[in-house]
Amino acid sequence: MVEPKKPFMRKPPPKTGDKKPGDRKANRRGAARLAAVQALYQMDIGGAGIDDTFAEFESHWIGNEVEGDQYLPAEAAFFRDIVSGVVRDQTKLDPLIDEALAKGWPLARIDAIIRAVMRAGAYELEHRKDIPARVVVSEYVDVAHAFVEKDETGMVNAVLDQIARQFRADEFTK
Known part of the structure; x- marks a missing residue:
């Protein structure tokens, strides 16, 4: 498992009178995105199957304390949608990403964690x-910041x- 270099999934300290940390849908979705990228990375590097990966993440990582760090709860359906969608559509997503990369930098040459970030992002965009x-x-980009330096997030x-x-395209013409 690739550990984020920053405490992206860790709960912030509670503020008096606030809801519990992680209660906001955006926080649960952000945690789901990070978990999905980690799961995709693990599947890419370790060859784990999707069912085993879902079971591991949902029972041991998401919303749990791991090695002293408390991870935010994630929206499980969103996590599953991203991971299963990337696995299902990877043969369509990879050429899209390859085409968007600079000439001479095929996707296979990109670090596995960045491949996972770009695949998940491309899936969600589509x-x-x-x-x-x-x-x-x-x-x-925020998820990538958890793992790599600024050049790669760019x-x-x-x-x-x-x-x-x-x-x-319609979202960018407004």
Whole structure:
């Protein structure tokens, strides 16, 4: 399992009078995105199957304390949608990402965690029209920040922005 370099999924300290941390839908979706990227990475590197990956993440990681860190609860259906959608559509998503990458940088050459981020983002841009494209791009850039340095997050931003404009051009003409 790739650990985020920042405490992305950890609960912030509670504020007096606030709802419990992680209660907001956006927090649960952000946690689901991060968990989905970690699951896709694990499947890519370790060859784990989707059912085993779902079972592991839902029982041991999402919303649990792991090695002293408390992870935010994630929207399970959203997590499953992203992971299963990427697995199902990977043969369509990879050429889209390849085309958006700079010449000479095929997807196979990109670090596995960044491949997972871009695949999840591309899937969401194509299939989750209920979420604005700019939000999707921003969320996956944030996920990438949890694992890599700024240069690579810039690449994630550029690739997902190009894919967003391809799938949702109308959102960028307003």
